[in-house]
Amino acid sequence: MGRWEPNARGRLEKAALDLYAERGFEKTTVAEIAARAGVTERTYFRHFADKREVLFGGTAELQGMLTAAVAGAPAAAAPLEATAAALEAIGGVFLGHRDRARRRQEIIQANPELRERELIKMAAFATALAETLRGRGVPDPAAALTAETGIAVFKVAFERWLDAPAEKELPDFIRESLNELRTVTAAP
Known part of the structure; x- marks a missing residue:
């Protein structure tokens, strides 16, 4: 050395x-x-x-940011709106790190053990998010549905961001994915 x-x-x-x-x-x-x-x-x-953990460093910090943003959302914010703000906040962590995230994701996708670890991480995020929503007074099943939906939105936005050209960042894809969700859930 x-x-x-x-x-x-x-x-x-x-x-x-x-x-x-x-x-x-x-x-x-x-x-x-x-x-x-x-x-x-x-x-x-x-x-x-x-x-494995070298690929998952920062997980606790991201989870903490996610739950803190939901907990700190205005009291009048609907559960999905509080979750959306939190997703955009953690999306900002990835600004300027697309290449690293892309490389990391390729490694994870190539290994079943790492894919399982990534799924466990996302499930932990959903659990923590649901608990935070419950702390805001959101009853079940709405808290669990909102949390799972939020994590699904994040996953879809993250995959789209990794595959996209560099002009848009992850928070942009999170907003777009949330808008898509609103479109598919809107009454005809």
Whole structure:
């Protein structure tokens, strides 16, 4: 190891993405990720519990942002409107990070274990969102339906954003997807 360099976590994330893309998730070891990032394995484990978690860093922060935005929405906001504002808020986190998100998603889609982990993450988001809506006085099943719908909107918008040219960002796709939802649920 050479002299200390800042941003070990960021270097580990980049090294993992590069190695997973080059060799595949299954064939990459923590030791290889650490070496590529210029740190020790011990440093790796200070930041991530295992080699999957390098792809899921920030999950707790995103969930916290999502629930805080719903909880902080105006009292008069309808459940879906509070959820929409929260989705747009977390969409802003991804501004300027489309290429990294695209690479991450390709790695996840190529591995059943990682796809399962991503589904678990989304289910946890929906559960936390429903609980926050209940805390705002939204009864069930409306709280659960709104939360699940919100996560579905996010997933669709995220996939569209990854496939789109660079002129539009994730919050734009979230708004468009919510408008599509409103269109399909509007009375004829």
